[in-house]
Amino acid sequence: MKTNELEQRLSARDRELFADSALWSSVPPERRRWPSLVASPSAAAAALQRMSDEAKAVLRTAVCRFGAGAADEERLIQAAAEAAGLAGSEARLGALELYGAGILFAVRKAWGDRMAFLPADIYGVWLRSLYPCRLVPLDADAERQALPVAGKSGSDVPLSRRLLEAWAAMFRSGAGLTAKSALPRRTAAAIEEKLAVAADDLAALGLKPSGSAVHSLPAALALDIGFRLGMIGFAPEAGCFEWRDEAANEWFALGHTEREKRLIGLCAVHYARNAAPLTQSAALLEALQPFRWYRVSDIHARLSELAAPLADRTEAASAIGGALDGWLNALSAFGWMERGCDGTGEPLVRWLWEPPGARDAAEDGAVGDAAADSCVGFGEGDAEEPLYIQPDGDLLAGPLVGYAVRWELEQIADKVSDELVNVYRLSAKSIGRAREEGRTEDGIRRFLERASGCPLPPAVDAALAEWAMRAGRVAFAEAVLLRCDTADIADALERDPALAPLFIERIGPLHFAVDREELAAIRKRLESLGFPLSARMTALGGDAGGDKQRAKDAGGRSGAAFPAQMRNGEGGDGFGGFIEEPRRLQLYELAVEHPQPHEWFPQLDKTPAMWLRQMRAYHPSTRREMVERALLWQTPLKLRTEAGAFAFIPGSLEGTGGTNWAVTGTLRGTENCSKVRLTPEMWNEMMLIVPGVSP
Structure with missing residues (x-):
């Protein structure tokens, strides 16, 4: 789900509360507007300076482990806690901070479970803010030795131009649907020919056509982009797709660089979402300078660093190579990126167009315009040439x-x-x-x-x-031919005052051209005259199935069912697109109310106040009660030993009671968080640390 879709669901008060979050306090009040805040690279950088360590841990986990996809909220909390050495309630408090600033969102399933997610269109901003690109292009000498590699499924023609030709071919070939609500194969083939993108390059991204309207993956991509840009719509009364001139004119009026940049961003948001490494690859590549060569190995190494906060970083790193190569192939096939090699044969890549993240700081106006004032952008020479x-x-x-x-x-x-x-x-x-x-x-x-x-x-x-x-002086006209056995019968029918007005014209001695809409009336009149018609319609050559097939073909282009992807509105919550989405968050209820800290801790009001306020020595049985309460609440304990005071996150309790028990967990405050097993006599004093409650 993107921020514009969320904006439609949120109230004005919800958006005001987001903007009032302390994370945005450095942004001037007149520019403090959601969702522009969360899409602003400079505002994101400023927010990270004010963000708690717990919130950063949750945000890093969301970015690194789950990408732009949704995660079960409890799974996200647990993963963030494990990665950063936090208690569950501390990670939960960090998530609440992100919810309150409009950075992280949640939807509620029918049975009450929640899924958390970063809006897809701001994922790249937050990844690049948390993990700046830091990639350096080749120096001048090395660039002079760089050579493009032929045969890497690249194209000199940018995707936007091929889309234009594909859409034109679609409407020339026939934009109506068949009786099965599918695009005719001839039309899909015409789109595929003009788009000139291999289905294998798209399938490597995990993309699949959605529904039954389009079976060709390249044709589904062209349709999906056209609908998302608002240039293609569907006319249910006519059973066909239609061209939207107003949206098309706005798109055509963009400069060449700006148009391509927006299309790169659209493709990253919608077609690089099937795996976190794929989403990360798209977001990181957008930060590279255009027209400069970079080593693929450097990009791979930087992406591998994103796996560092993860417990399963080895598994995550192993998936990066395939995801990066798949996205580079797609960008090359779309005409946006070129692959090459240096003098030693090491793989290189470079942008042929300016990507959306290349000038984040210069283009961002949420905090200040100084950077933008000092930047001379690409594409300012986008003047059109004549025909x-x-x-x-x-x-x-x-x-x-x-x-x-x-x-x-x-x-x-x-x-x-x-x-x-x-x-x-x-x-x-x-x-x-x-x-x-x-x-x-x-x-x-x-x-x-x-x-x-x-x-x-x-x-x-x-x-x-x-x-x-x-033009148009000669044309085919569709009609039904009424055939008589003899000229005498034809003459008799032509003389009948009730039948003659129903004929379009007489063709030769034996035939009449008639309108399909008049068939029922003609049949009834002929039966009353003693000329019952055959139940089957025959072709001129005697083939009983010929006209039947032609009628089927003609009828398939009108009155087709509304495509399933669009039954609930174009571009809105009901628009599922023509490319299958990994998870349709629009179908769930948006959770705008979130459990507050006092709701996380059952029986808090019945808990002895001294357990929460100061370090004290307790009997072993009381110590066990406090450990059990910490486990229930997923909170840390503060323990004092001879070596000093440490925060301890209990994980499991063993033993039956008295002094014959132990607790296993994570000891914080040392150089590295470590797993330890403690028995009650190993510490002197203790207290419960309750995030959001303890002083």
């Missing part, structure tokens, strides 16, 4: 031709070259297609002149006029 129109009707589109122009070219022309400069060609067929979609000759002419900045060459202008004049 070049050749006298033979070829249209030359260079790399910087705007996306609004490219989209229109897809509608009025055919692409004939995929080189650095794309070549589109006007033809009678392409102009006919454009006219069918509602474009006029004058509109096409104005677009071409505006995009090129020049009048049309005379030959192109004349050809456009001729093609537009001929």
